[in-house]
Amino acid sequence: MTDAELPSDVSAPRGQAALLGPAEVRTLAEEFGVRPTKTLGQNFVHDANTVRRIVAAAGVGRQDTVLEVGPGLGSLTLALLDVVDQVVAVEIDPKLAARLPQTVTDRAPELADRLTVVGEDAMRVTADQIPGAPTALVANLPYNVAVPVLLHLLAELPSIRTALVMVQxxxxxxLAASPGGKIYGVPSVKANFFGTVKRSGAVGRAVFWPVPQVESGLVRVDRYEQAPWNQDSEHRRKVFAVIDAAFAQRRKTLRAALATWAGSPAEAERRLRAAGIDPTQRGEKLDVEAFVRLAATD
Known part of the structure; x- marks a missing residue:
């Protein structure tokens, strides 16, 4: 039965990919001299149930082209290929990028033509380097650059409607914090600029090789169907500049914290009042809509 003949559950695995387990991951790594490095933030998932759960939580199906960042040895890649239409994998490590197509050919030969590998840095990759128009981002992001990579890709690829990423x-x-809490900050506000953000579960340490020193979690971003504000690069730059300034000195009132951004404490207060914001509040109390209003003042 072809994909076109599947009118019901288009997110069910095709059953055409042999997923990787601990032994296969170690064998591949040893065979090709791959050693996980802290510099690239590499921790490889070796549990088939975990990658299936990630794909299910992403909510992707036959209609999707998925962008994967840091595919590593291919554990998540294989699980994605078994469900979606196309996978575009961005891999900075040349050894891993060169090996991935062969791994897919060996373990999912009927799906090999659905994979495209882009040997680039996800922090700097541009839309014209990504074939097609990815509809979803699903990735085990390198923990040392997870937030910048996520924000860069959401900005660079507006075709991405959902993102499900594994991070520290x-x-x-x-990322999923709400205004008013101690952990609410720059990542929380900037992610919410693009869409709604929520936690989507935890991932145990034992499913990784090497075992990381930190716990892992899944975060889902659903881009706004109708963006409530302009999301072009110039407007985003202005809004993000206000966010950065507000949290650079988060213990200070917004009047004081935004003095340099506005030109003076008095000008900061004027602009805050123009945006309907109490100048004695702190940045952690504002949602992204308030920052958008503030950036629009002059």
Whole structure:
């Protein structure tokens, strides 16, 4: 039965991919001299149930082209290919990028033509380097650059409607935090600029090789169907500049914290009042809509 003949559950696995387990991950790594490095934030998932759960939580199906960042040895890649239409994998490590197509050919030969590998840095990759128009981002992001990569890709690829990423648990909490809490900050506000953000579960340490020193969590971003504000690069730059300034000195009132951004404490207060914001509040009390209003003042 072809995909076109599947009118019901288009997110069910095709059953055409042999997923990787601990033994296969170690064998691949040893065979090709791959050693996980802290510099690239590499921790490889070796549990088939975990990657299936990630794909299910992403809510992707036959209609999706998925962007994966840091595919590593291919554990998540294989699980994605078994469900979606196309996978575009961005891999900075040349050894891993060169090996991934062969791994897919060996373990999912009927799906090999659905994979495209882009040997680039996800922090700097541009839309014209990504074939097609990815509809979803699903990735085990390198923990040392997870937030910048997520924000860059959401900005660079507006075709991405959903993102389901695995990050350090503490980072997951910060991304999904609500205004008013101690962990609410720059990542929380900037992620909410693009869409709604929520935690989507935890991932145990034992499913990784090497075992990381931190806990991991899943975060889902659903881009706004109708963006409530302009999301072009110039407007985003202005809003993000206000966010950065407000949290650079988060213990200070907004009147004081935004003095440099506005030109003076008095000008900061004027602009805050123009945006309907109490100048004695702190940045952690504002939602993204308030920052958008503030950036629009002059």
């Amino acid at each position: 648990a503490e980072v997951a909490d910060r």
